[in-house]
Amino acid sequence: MEAVNIQFAPATGTEEEWNEAYARLADYFRSYQLHNRIRRTQLILETLRHAAAAHAADPSRTPTAHSIEQARRMLRVWLGSIYSDLNLNEAQLEATGRLGFHLAGGPSRWPQFFLDEENMPDDMAEAMRSAIRTSGPGMQVSKMTPRDIDLGMFTDVAEDTFDRLGRQPILRYSILAVIVFGVLGYLYSLFS
């Protein structure tokens, strides 16, 4: 990256507009968690320089809009060189790249190389490429089809249930019935 010229004299736009663009870029780069202030200032000025040229060509848009557009363009170029071997569209490239930079620890480990296409460390590029994450494991599709429940009629079910009850433990239930009726009989005799 060439040395940043701190002289900034845009041909178009007012001082107030460019100050607003500066403030917005400062917030924008800060949202990348770049705590290296010198690098942040470098990036802001470089982006503003590109934005000034763009604004001269198309003054209908605000310097702020041009600045963020230039920052986005620089990001795409930078990420494009890192993920050139992956077949990603623009939205995927931006999303994957930004997330990759964060997960690789970029903001703290390589803040000075953020958006620096020419001096990119190999380990940073490798860390960003290997940081691609998915939220779920590979699918192994199963069929889980509901089976109809035969809601039947009361009589059918009563038959069904009592058949089951009646088959095996006849003796046990007979004993139970004898006990129950025995107690009832005793109670009845008490009160009659």
Added chain:
Amino acid sequence: MSVHLGSQTTNIAMTAGMPPKRVSRTRRATFFAFVGLGTIVGAWLSFIFLSENGMRLSEWALLAVFIPLYYQLNIGFWTALFGVWLMNRSQPDSLDLWRSLTAEDYEQPISASTAIILPVFNEDVTRVFEGLRSIYLSLEATGQSKNFDFFILSDSDKASQWIEEETAWLELCRQLKAFGRIFYRKRRKQINRKSGNVSDFCRRWGKNYRYMVVLDADSLMSGALLTSMVRIMEKNPGIGIVQTFPKQIAADTLLGRVMQFAQALYGPPFMAGLDYWQCGEANFWGHNAILRLAPFIEHCALPPLPASTPFGGHILSHDFVEAALMRKAGYAVRLLPTTRGSYEEGPPTLVDMLKRDRRWCQGNMQHLWLLFAKGWHPMSRINFLHGILSYVSSLLWFLFLTLATYLAATPTPHHEPQSILAEKILLGLTAMLIFLPKTVILLDEMITGRMFKSLRLRLLTFVSCLCDTVVFTLMAPVLMVFHSRFVIYTVVGKTVSWVTQRRKIDGGVNWLEIIFTFASVTLLGVAWAALGWFVSPGFLPWISPILFSLTVSILIAVIVSGSRSGRRFGIFLTPEEYDPPTVLKTMTENLEEIKGRLQLAPELERHFGLMQVCLDPYVNGLHVSLLRRRRTIDVSRGYLDEIAQRLITQGPQTLNAQELKAMMHDTDTVSNLHFRLWSAADHELAPFWATAIRQYNLAASGPFTHTLAKREVE
């Protein structure tokens, strides 16, 4: 038949874990003999009393209502007594699942793959993910975690909530170095609510796992218990579901603490008693349980019920039905008596409890369809019946009191000694059925010190038990009225919507909500008391405790929903409060750390996730990366551009939930939105965004740390 399981070399019978029929039948015959005897004796005594002057229609009606109520009372009574007996007998229970594990089993590495799933729906993101962290760390500490995977299955339909879940997932994975172990999945459409969410998981990933542990958003489970559950399933291939006993924790209101105390004291004997007679046909309670996935996928998909809601349609209380289907497929459904390691949170206020009960009521009432369906095991029918009865009984009790009031207004003389004796015995018997289980359980605790060894704490338990009797006695009539109302609502076709359950009170007691909810109950109490006085002043004292509760229901709701719960006096103390398990301690510490965080302006906090996905380059990147790319047709492109423009120029409060959701599902819109917001000049932005851009970088120390504690794993 035998099978080799994982690295184990022992041959295991495929039916291991299914209690022998002989044992099950003996136990049920014994248990239901007692229940039947108690019910018949009560009904008979009641009949003797009522029929002294011949039975009038109203007396027959009273008797008809009395019998199911008495049956239910007997079920609770005998379950508790059998439980206490089981816990105290010297001979170990032959069906105890813990006994299926030997010391050698605990030494074996776990080779079975297990998915721990956590379905969520607009839940407190911090609580969900901090709970998950504690479970994960607890499992790691066992050294047996490598075959466990975690899945957060989100059905959240609020945009901000969704983004916060994604960021919390990423940060948790990063902190724990758990990428590839903890997964996050968001459903686009919430088909069939929670059961649909679980089924969707089964269809996508079920084949990868032998077992699935289902958790609730407020569940907490220790690694030791999780690994034991897998070992039990490995040793018992005949079991389809093992349900643990989730104890309530982390309550900070009087109601919550009374409930968690009651559960800690009375829960274990009831659980043991249930296990005694339910055997291999127990119930699944929807969470804190382990399921064998292959039969679950094959047999437990839920068909819709005939007719429309509330009785028909999608099955709400799916867990009971899944248990019945699993049993129908030939697999046992077992309870695992546990006192530590399985936890959940309860509703903090009476209003929240009633909201939950409203949902459960409708779900249980739906089971009327299934009660008479073909092919169920008879015990599954009994489980359905008990579920229905747990709500219908309130209506029956209400009818009982109404009929009793009517009979008091039209009294018939009782002179016969048998009639008077029957009345006295019935009163004594009923009091015994109500109070004896509590007394026996309390005595058991006083003697054995199962909960607390120290004498001081045992005495405090005694005092707490007396206090909880007062609280439950005051609340019972109020619950009766509401449950009766819920049953009637369901019968007349008023359906219930799917809402998030509140777990904590924010900002104290909501008087307005309480007055609005309970004013009608107070009026009912006053009117009933006036009527009672008018028809029979002699009868009034008999139902005065109930009428008193109804009349002061607003006050009761306020008191139990407040945070004065006697904690500083040691009242309602539970073992988890006195000596918190590690898994709970970890979570509590982390939640405390987050409470101390710097907060943004309330409006920004309310839309924090949305603000992040729009402004933060990393969160935006994460969200777009996780979205599935879909073809967007031109019409929707125009629509999405229009709502995105409105979001930028007028702020998030001008968009409804559907619009926000539609926007958040489109990769290009979300990606462009980020740059459009940053590109807009100050005068083009809604005040919300102007403030957000200024404040975001100041408040967010890291884009993903807002909802989670900072606990990096070395």
